[in-house]
Structure formats: C-alpha cells, structure tokens
Amino acid sequence: MAAVTETIETVQAATEGTYKWGFSTDIEMDYAPKGLNEDIVRFISAKKQEPAWLLEWRLKAYAMWLKMEEPTWPSVHYPKIDYQDAFYYAAPKEGPKSLDEVDPELLKTYAKLGIPLKEQAFLAGVEGAGDSAADARMPIAVDAVFDSVSVATSYKERLAKDGIIFCSISEAVHEHPELVKQYLGSVVPQGDNFYAALNSAVFTDGSFVYIPKGVRCPMELSTYFRINAKSTGQFERTLIIADEGAVVSYLEGCTAPMRDENQLHAAVVELVALDDASIKYSTVQNWYPGDAQGKGGIYNFVTKRAQCRGKRSKVSWTQVETGSAITWKYPSCVLLGEDSVGEFYSVAITNNYQQADTGTKMIHVGARTKSTIVSKGISAGHGQNTYRGLVRVAPTATNARNFTQCDSLLIGDLCGAHTVPYIENRCLTAKLEHEATTSRIAEDQLFYCRQRGLTQEDAVGLIVNGFCREVLKELPMEFAVEAQKLLQISLEGSVG
Amino acid sequence: MLRIQGLTATVDGKEILKGIDLEVPTGEVHAIMGPNGSGKSTLSYVLAGRDGYEVTGGTATFNGVDLLGKQPEERAAMGVFLAFQYPVELPGVGNANFLRTALNAVRRGRGESELDAMQFLKLARARMKELSMPEDMLKRGVNVGFSGGEKKRNEVLQMALLAPKLAILDETDSGLDIDALKVAADGVNALRGPEFSALVITHYQRLLNYIVPDRVHVLMAGRIQRSGGKELALELEASGYGAPQAA
Numbered sequence: 001m002a003a004v005t006e007t008i009e010t011v012q013a014a015t016e017g018t019y020k021w022g023f024s025t026d027i028e029m030d031y032a033p034k035g036l037n038e039d040i041v042r043f044i045s046a047k048k049q050e051p052a053w054l055l056e057w058r059l060k061a062y063a064m065w066l067k068m069e070e071p072t073w074p075s076v077h078y079p080k081i082d083y084q085d086a087f088y089y090a091a092p093k094e095g096p097k098s099l100d101e102v103d104p105e106l107l108k109t110y111a112k113l114g115i116p117l118k119e120q121a122f123l124a125g126v127e128g129a130g131d132s133a134a135d136a137r138m139p140i141a142v143d144a145v146f147d148s149v150s151v152a153t154s155y156k157e158r159l160a161k162d163g164i165i166f167c168s169i170s171e172a173v174h175e176h177p178e179l180v181k182q183y184l185g186s187v188v189p190q191g192d193n194f195y196a197a198l199n200s201a202v203f204t205d206g207s208f209v210y211i212p213k214g215v216r217c218p219m220e221l222s223t224y225f226r227i228n229a230k231s232t233g234q235f236e237r238t239l240i241i242a243d244e245g246a247v248v249s250y251l252e253g254c255t256a257p258m259r260d261e262n263q264l265h266a267a268v269v270e271l272v273a274l275d276d277a278s279i280k281y282s283t284v285q286n287w288y289p290g291d292a293q294g295k296g297g298i299y300n301f302v303t304k305r306a307q308c309r310g311k312r313s314k315v316s317w318t319q320v321e322t323g324s325a326i327t328w329k330y331p332s333c334v335l336l337g338e339d340s341v342g343e344f345y346s347v348a349i350t351n352n353y354q355q356a357d358t359g360t361k362m363i364h365v366g367a368r369t370k371s372t373i374v375s376k377g378i379s380a381g382h383g384q385n386t387y388r389g390l391v392r393v394a395p396t397a398t399n400a401r402n403f404t405q406c407d408s409l410l411i412g413d414l415c416g417a418h419t420v421p422y423i424e425n426r427c428l429t430a431k432l433e434h435e436a437t438t439s440r441i442a443e444d445q446l447f448y449c450r451q452r453g454l455t456q457e458d459a460v461g462l463i464v465n466g467f468c469r470e471v472l473k474e475l476p477m478e479f480a481v482e483a484q485k486l487l488q489i490s491l492e493g494s495v496g
Numbered sequence: 497m498l499r500i501q502g503l504t505a506t507v508d509g510k511e512i513l514k515g516i517d518l519e520v521p522t523g524e525v526h527a528i529m530g531p532n533g534s535g536k537s538t539l540s541y542v543l544a545g546r547d548g549y550e551v552t553g554g555t556a557t558f559n560g561v562d563l564l565g566k567q568p569e570e571r572a573a574m575g576v577f578l579a580f581q582y583p584v585e586l587p588g589v590g591n592a593n594f595l596r597t598a599l600n601a602v603r604r605g606r607g608e609s610e611l612d613a614m615q616f617l618k619l620a621r622a623r624m625k626e627l628s629m630p631e632d633m634l635k636r637g638v639n640v641g642f643s644g645g646e647k648k649r650n651e652v653l654q655m656a657l658l659a660p661k662l663a664i665l666d667e668t669d670s671g672l673d674i675d676a677l678k679v680a681a682d683g684v685n686a687l688r689g690p691e692f693s694a695l696v697i698t699h700y701q702r703l704l705n706y707i708v709p710d711r712v713h714v715l716m717a718g719r720i721q722r723s724g725g726k727e728l729a730l731e732l733e734a735s736g737y738g739a740p741q742a743a
Contacts, residue, residue: 447546448584453572453601466588
C-alpha cells in the first residue's frame, strides 16, 4: 500500500546511522503531576472516567508494586531508576475524537513517521481496485497511541461490520466493559512481575481487539506507539481476544524522539485464543536506542503473554527488536488447550551500547501441544545480547514437542552474545530439541559481496538479512521489507 | 587497458609480489601461469582490493584510472570482476537476490537504470540457458550446498550477468570436470570482444585449449619471469616452469 511504500522510503532516506524518527512534536499537553503515588493512580483513572472496579483493580496493583523489587536477574546494567522522576500521564490537550477531527499536528507527526491514519477506499478486489498496483493492496487498520492516549483508530466501522471490535482500551472499558472485565489481567495478573504491576497501576492506553466466533479478520490490525513528551513513561496495555475459530494478524510499531534522558516503556500485552483460533502478533520495535556513546534511549521493559486456551488454538509471536537502550522482554505462550501451538520468531539487534535480554517461555500444559522457537541475536559495537528462554512441559502435556534454535551473529570484537536456555520437562513422552550456533560475519563474505559491487554496509545488510531470513519470512510482507531496511540501518557504522 | 608497473605487495608482512610489470591491452585475453605460491592469487586479490593485501609500491591502472586507491566496490563498478578460486557461501541469502543486488549495484555505478525483479529474472534465465545451468540455482542460498563445480558455474553466471570490462579468473578450472570446464570457457568466450579484457590464472594448459589466450605470462617468485604467445603454455606443459630467473 502507498503509505507503507512511503514508510520504506522514509527508512531508505535514513543515512549514516542517524535515527530518523528522532524528531519531537510541539503540541499542547496535559500532564499529571510528576511522580507516582496513589493519587496519581486515582488521577489517571479519573481522567479516563473509569468505573470503580477498574480503579480498585489499579490500586490493588499499585499496592502490590510497592512491595515488589525490580528484577536483577536479567543480564542488563543501568543506573537505578527513580520512579518519582517521571510523568505517568501525558496526553495532547485536545482529546481523542473522530478521525476527521484529529489535531493536524498529530496527523503531520504520523505522516512524517509514514503511518497511514487516513482510511483508503476499501476496494481491494471489488470495483476498479485502484489505478496502480499499490492502491490494490490491502489496507491496514491503525490505532495510534501518542504518549498516554490513543489519538485515532482507523477502519473501525468497516471492521464492525464483521463484529470485530478494534479500539483503544480506554474506549473498550466504556463500550465493552464485560469483555474487559472478563479478560483484563487474566493472562498477566497484576502481581505477575514488577513491571506488570507498575503497568497495571498506571496503564493509560493501548489497543483492544475482539474477533468474534468464526471470523477471519479481513485486514491487518496494527497499533503504532509514539513516545513524544519529555520525562514521560509510556505504559500501554493491549488485550486481544480471538474467539472460537477466529483468525487475526496484528502488528505493532514504535518510535520515540532522540532525548539524552532514558525513558521508560513498560507495556503489558495479553492474548487469548479460544478453540481453533489463531493470533499472529508481529512487532517491529524501533524505540530510540540512545546515541553512539550509550546516552539516552528507551528502557523497554515489557510483559507479553498469550494463553492458548482452546483446543487446536495457535499463537505466533514474531519480533524484530532493533531499538531501545535496554530490552527486557519474553513474549510467551501458555499452551493449555490440547493440540495448541505456540511459536516465537525473534531477531534482536544490539549495536553501540544497546543491551537486550529477550526470549520466550513456552509452557506446555495440554496434550500434544507444540512449540517452535527461532531466535536470531545480532551483536555489534559494544552491544550485549542475551537469549533467555524457558521450555516447561507439565506432566499433563503428553507427547508435547518443542524445537528451539538460537543463533548468534557477532560483528566486531567488543560485543557479546549469551544464550541461557532453561528446559524443564516433567513428561516422559515429550520431545524437546535445542540447537544453537554462534558465528561471525567473515571477512571473505564481505569481500565477496564488495567485489560484486555492494558497499560494505549493503554487504552487512545482505548477510544479516540472510542470517535472519527464517524470522523475517514470518512477518507480513510489507513489514518484512521495512524490517530488512531497519536491520541494515541499525547496523550502520558497525563494520570497518 | 590494464597496466601494472613495478607492483609490490605484502601479506602479513611477507613480500609476495616483488615487482610485477604487465600490460593487458583492451580486447585481449592473457593467461598467467605459475607454480603454487608464486603470487598468482595475491595478484588477483590486490587488483580487486582485498583487505590484508598491502600494496607497498608500484601502480596499477585500468583504462588510465588508478585502481589501487579505490574501494573493492568501486573497482567492481569500473568493470573489474574477480571469479573466486574458492567462492564464498552466504547462508540464507538467495542466489537470485544476491545476483540482482550485485547487478544493480554495478549498473548504478555505470549510470544505468536498475532492473526490477521481472527484468532480472528474464535476463538471468537467458544467461543460464546459454550456460546450461539448472534454473533452481537461482532459488538456492548463495553457494550454500553447491558442489565445487556448481560454485564455479555460479561464478561464471555472475560474470555473464555483470558483463565486466576486465575479468580476472583465479583458477576457475581447478576442480572442474571437462564439461564444466567447457561451460566456464564458453562463459569467457561469449564476453570476448573489443571492449573486454581478461586475466586467466591457471595451473594447467588444459583450460587454454578452450580459452585461447593472446599472451601467456609466467609468474614465479613474485615476478613475471617470461612472456610469450599461446604456444608458451604448451611448452610449459612439456618442460615445466624451471627455476626462477634472476631479475
């Protein structure tokens, strides 16, 4: 589609390793007072005019958080975070409204980012499907989250025709309270971990998706997260429910301005797949990674988990992690339903002083559950990259299967790659496989490419994309192209 | 015309090329023969600009332009092509994607328009047919799991597509059976013309039955020791290289 082509061009236009999404938007904002206490939690809930049960739910989470400690087991290092030195709510003064009334400054921001907020005629394959091939492509429905609030969601009416609910979670709290009440926190409970508890207390927005029984979502759904305001944390919460036999593919993207402070992003994503449902969740994470000296950048401390509750349900996580100063993230699958399937495909790049501790958890509970893990870690500069994964098979998961492949690629001699696989098997009939490799980009590979006319950077891009191919092919097509360019940009200046 | 004068080069501090003088006029194919360790591969790497092959003296120009100060990719864009003795594997990189990326990089360098996927496929299929190569070679990873002969054929295919002005073939014949040898030779012969020059590095006279050189040079101990017409190759085949002569 045209807008994605623009995105690609935006990415292509990036040169010399600069972060092209690093601009900030000047817009009138509404802030909560700095710091975090019970009043701030109440402030957020009041701002969103939430029902009493949700405020109670938040306060319970806040009480839990106070008693919890920041995890120290990941192999990432950073100065202690002062949780009182940040804003927990920042929203454009003009509240969210219909697509036509969105603040032009915001529209400009998203246009600059290459994110299509304008709806295109939904004509694919119907009448005169566009003048060019680009127009004939499938549109993507977008929910745009700007700092603490969702500013626009496109294609809502079109999706509603199929009974699909796609809106901000704040809106869902009002419009579909029964669904939110039933599922919120049912996959990631408030007290799950330090950051999930923090998120549960102060989450401000995020996307909500419900696909009804037997419906195959007719277009890609996506959320685009943008942190803009200074000294502000983003705490979004996403909840996706695929009812029996439903099929959905969901994408998420994110960027932030270049600032020399560290900003916290602590999201929670919960997925629920019922009988025969399938959810494909793809992430291209491009938060500001900090500068070449390691100053600034986003702390990306995220809890993502799916429950395959139904028989033969399937959840597939694909992530391309190129941004953030620190990434702490383990998109997981709890495979409850018999014959349910969990997949995790990941590319994580750390360049300069970036650190990533990422992987997955596959919890096999149901019989004949299957999981696949393919992780590709790329370290360059002073980057540190850790794969941390758990495969747990309960006694009930008879004939469960897991295949894990962890490959690391090193560029230069100052970076590090670490693989920490945990395997806990309590079932005699389970079959588990683990493969791991570590390699370098060889000088002869680079020379071979350059002799054929490729620049050093193009050669690195080509080799890295080859290394990641098994993961990139899992992404929706338009995203895959974008991700390839992003990988290359992230590694610019890493060789030579 | 390729003109090399007094070229000296070291690898790991050891002098391998000790003063090469060589001219390959435009439109001519020259063979370089010599025993193992005489500096043949070093010469090809120095001309292509590989890191670690340090030029310590002398000059090399192609059509009057200095080669030695340029990056490898700039030399490629000038039309210099090196067929590798040991082609490199690029896991996960599709051969078609690699070939098209390379072709478009070189076309950009020449100021020509880039080819899209369809135009490229059409061209690639035509060239492959001429070289009797199976089409599935386009779909596989670059050189991954290729037999020795397939790798060399893939080099010839790249050469055919990139249509270089100066091709350097570094022992392209080693490890080839007679059929593959003919394919490789056909690839070079198809490019022969008034604008094309080649430097064919080989141990054996055999290849030169199929690629008939205009001149033959003997490289030993880092210097060109003898030069002659195509009959020199036959003479070497019969009597060996002999001891290097003092310069």
